[in-house]
Amino acid sequence: MFEVVDPGALSTVQDGGRPGHLDLGVPVSGACDTWSLAVANLLLDNPPDAPALEITLAGPVLAVCQTGVIAIAGADLGGEVPEEGRRLAPGSSHRVTAGTHLRFEGVRSGLRAYLALPGGIAAASVLDSASTCLLGGFGGIDGRALRAGDQLLPVRGPTAGEAGRRWPAGGPDPLDGAPLRLIPAADPAGLAPGALAAIVDSPWIVSTESDRVGVRLSGPAITAAPEAADLVSRGVVPGTMQLPPGGPIILLADGPTVGGYPVAGVVARADLPRVAQARPGAELRFVTASVAEAQAAWRYQAAVLREMARRLEVSGPWETHV
Amino acid sequence: MSRPGPRIVPFGDAALLVELGGGIDIGANRLAHAMAAAVRSDAAGPWGCPVPAYDSVLVPYDPLEVDVAAAADRLTGVLAGVGAPVEDADHEEGPFIKIPVRYGGADGPDLEEVAALHGSTPARVIAIHSGTVYRVFHLGFAPGFSYLASVPAEIVTPRRATPRTRVPAGSVGIAGLQTGVYPVVMPGGWNLIGRTEAVLWDARRDPPALLRPGAHVRFVPVGG
Known part of the structure; x- marks a missing residue:
């Protein structure tokens, strides 16, 4: 359906992730912003976790080889079809015509956009997922980021989807800058007294060293307790805020499965898409939340996703309702 | 040598952490692996892939299926059946x-x-x-x-x-x-x-x- 002319900064095939092999050290991988992955997929009637292209900051240039339907969600990276002077707004599905190009002019909001094709992007499943594991060099397209000359093919026919659908307004927004809910660590081993208060009281700036492994934060120095040096590695999850000597890091989809740094807490799952959409230089703030509050937010998000999907299916072309 | 019972604490909103303590210790580690195996055997449970480490097991669960209290209760029951593994240094499990x-x-x-x-x-x-x-x-x-x-x-x-x-x-x-x-x-x-x-x-x-x-x-x- 597409041939890659220019791969962009970092574009990888990602699905809902590979959570079944953590005990082998295999990261979850998958989309960093799973909400936007689901939105892009549902706009094409795909399963919410079908493989899509995760596009980071500077998007690719793709030659359209077959006329078809696509959907884009997440960050607004300035998607357009230059031959037609047409902007491709995120949160909607679009028809693309053979012989034209899909390109991304530049970031307007957020960091990661998701491009879905009908049925998902065709990619072999490795260890139960099509996600690209960059560290292990497997999954996706030969275990690596997109390159010029790669083909992106849909699982279904290229036109098996409806153009002009728009994601209903009103649900959770991964681009919203409200404070992130942090569930404090039940075992504060290695944390100096006052560390959590200092994290919650300060604004934090997303560092340029951030990637799919984790978002690094700059701000006030948070000192570790002396016993931090004696910690042995323990399991961690995406959203874990670790405190290595260089400053806090929030682990993302490609984060390690275990870690030996002090853990300040874990960001609520429902807020992880917002961590994933924070660009270097952006300011982040934290509030503490209980496990029950975070789980309620996650259940609400899942319910909204189901409801939005239901509305999309029953209402046909979305334009008639805007 | 007796070890205090496992401590089960929440780790974020979708995992529990079983802390055994002991650091780099063969006994604690064997227990961690035995517990991970018990979680895997509880096929009807809400569990993801458990992550045994030196002296702990991280147990992911699906918060759409159970809340944290129900998950902790069920895990406590699953782990109660895990006996202390053999502490004989000559008895080893792997190749x-x-x-x-x-x-x-x-x-x-x-x-x-x-x-x-x-x-x-x-x-x-x-x-x-x-x-x-x-x-x-x-x-x-x-x-x-x-x-x-x-x-x-x-x-x-x-x-x-x-x-x-x-x-x-x-x-x-x-x-x-x-x-x-x-x-x-x-x-x-x-x-x-x-x-x-x-x-x-x-x-x-x-x-x-x-x-x-x-x-x-x-x-x-x-x-x-």
């Missing part, structure tokens, strides 16, 4: 694997420094490192990365102050009491003393990881 290593030079750029730190010689460090049988405590951090312990006191070396941004696959390192092989190219702060041609990780091999918990490993020096 014995020999890994050939080229020590020093470009393959082990930190060998001289490790020797100097201990007022020793590279030859002596090689003899000690390769003269010890290590146990695989757990996998983690990167695909196939295996945590091996314990290195003898004469070569215990803290992590490097500044991690390398790119460690070649097959590099053999020491960090504190631990030793291990980098399975893939990755950043890392362990002291690199050698390198092996052995393939620690291949996603298309079954099983993909060369080592598994409970296995024993001996490094065998080979000519460069």
Whole structure:
């Protein structure tokens, strides 16, 4: 359906992730912003976790080889079809015509956009997922980021989807800058007294060293307790805020499965898409939340996703309702 | 020796952490693996893939299925059935694997420094490192990365102050009491003393990881 002319900064095939092999050290991988992955997929009637292209900051240039339907969600990276002077707004599905190009002019909001094709992007499943594991060099397209000359093919026919659908307004927004809910660590081993208060009281700036492994934060120095040096590695999850000597890091989809740094807490799952959409230089703030509050937010998000999907299916072309 | 019972605490909104305590301890680690196996056996439970480590098990669960209290209750029940594993040091569960290593030079750029730190010689460090049988405590951090312990006191070396941004696959390192092989190219702060041609990780091999918990490993020096 597409041939890659220019791969962009970092574009990888990602699905809902590979959570079944953590005990082998295999990261979850998958989309960093799973909400936007689901939105892009549902706009094409795909399963919410079908493989899509995760596009980071500077998007690719793709030659359209077959006329078809696509959907884009997440960050607004300035998607357009230059031959037609047409902007491709995120949160909607679009028809693309053979012989034209899909390109991304530049970031307007957020960091990661998701491009879905009908049925998902065709990619072999490795260890139960099509996600690209960059560290292990497997999954996706030969275990690596997109390159010029790669083909992106849909699982279904290229036109098996409806153009002009728009994601209903009103649900959770991964681009919203409200404070992130942090569930404090039940075992504060290695944390100096006052560390959590200092994290919650300060604004934090997303560092340029951030990637799919984790978002690094700059701000006030948070000192570790002396016993931090004696910690042995323990399991961690995406959203874990670790405190290595260089400053806090929030682990993302490609984060390690275990870690030996002090853990300040874990960001609520429902807020992880917002961590994933924070660009270097952006300011982040934290509030503490209980496990029950975070789980309620996650259940609400899942319910909204189901409801939005239901509305999309029953209402046909979305334009008639805007 | 008795150990306090496991402590089950929430870890974020979709996992529980079972803390056994003890650090790098064979008894605690065997218990961690036995508990992970018990979680895997509870097929009807809300569990994801458990992550056993030295003295803990991280147990992911689906918060759309159960809340944290129900998850903790069920896990307590599942773990109550896990007996204390055999503490006999001669009774070991895994295979014995020999890994050939080229020590020093470009393959082990930190060998001289490790020797100097201990007022020793590279030859002596090689003899000690390769003269010890290590146990695989757990996998983690990167695909196939295996945590091996314990290195003898004469070569215990803290992590490097500044991690390398790119460690070649097959590099053999020491960090504190631990030793291990980098399975893939990755950043890392362990002291690199050698390198092996052995393939620690291949996603298309079954099983993909060369080592598994409970296995024993001996490094065998080979000519460069």
